[in-house]
Amino acid sequence: MPRHACFSTLVLALGLSLLVNPAQAAPPADQLLPDTTRGFVSVADIDDLMERFEKTQIGQLVNDPIVKPFAEDLKRQLGDKLNRTEVRLGIRWEDLRGVSSGEVAVAVAQPDDEDQPHAIIFLVDVTGNEEKAQQLLDKIALKLEEKNAEKSIVQMGGQDVVHYVVPETEDPTRKHDVYYRLHEGHIVAVDHAGVMERILARFGEEQPEDVLANVSSYGSAMQRCKQASGEIAPQLRWFIDIFGYINTTRASEESQREGKDFLQLFVNQGFDAIRGAGGWVVVANGEN
DSSP, X not given: OOOOSOHHHHHHHHHHHHHHOGGGGXXXXXXXXXXXXXXXXXXXXXXXXXXXXXXXXXXXXXXXXXXXXXXXXXXXXXXXXXXXXXXXXXXXXXXXXXXXXXXXXXXXXXXXXXXXXXXXXXXXXXXXXXXXXXXXXXXXXXHHHHTTOEEEEEEETTEEEEEXXXXXXXXXXXXXXXXEXXXXXXXXXXXXXXXXXXXXXXXXXXXXXXXXXXXXXHHHHHHHHHHHHTTOOOSEEEEEOHHHHHHHHHHHHTXXXXXXXXXXXXXXXXXXXXXXXXXXXXXXXXTO
């Protein structure tokens, strides 16, 4: 969400937005995600991103009848990688087209929890599309029920939250938790109770401190991107705390690694001085 240097202009803009449409004040994902976020991808508007891409020469090329079979297979492979969140949360990126009305963000966090030091988070701005969003959640519920998931309603901060205990696909004796809520124009889906409760609480806080936006490495990366991009807004943003992300994904695998620990070797050589990396993707129209 852009921030103007002139305070009076900002106040006026916010006031007008509240008069016209209160939902425009929806908090950006980096103001909701925890400061323990280790990996983050945000799309400002999925439909806009796809429309822009289809107008590019690459987008036109992949629709060529000769190239289309290859492009469809590549799309499937990329989709499988992006949709790893479906394994934990039951949400696929393509399900969000026509449902999301703003930012869509997925993140991996490393909560301070010995029992589960990892969490996957999905945040979707569905302001104005709450009915479609509820239909999507109902669809996800059917998928989880087909997996013999156990459903219940739990209280978090005085709010009803849907809770599923989901058997693992490869080993049904193992289970994981999933929490859902359609909250203030957002779909919030998380596989960790503490992270879910804290995200819901941040909606009611004006300036939460323990958020991704206040992580110095994230702020530095986004600021450099902004300086390079100028006035052009990105369609996609990403950030990764490289060593933290690797440690978090290792914890989620729950398996012992054999042989040399190359991550520790890099740390011993001082590479952990790299606090994070991030970037913007801009899909331009017209001359560019």
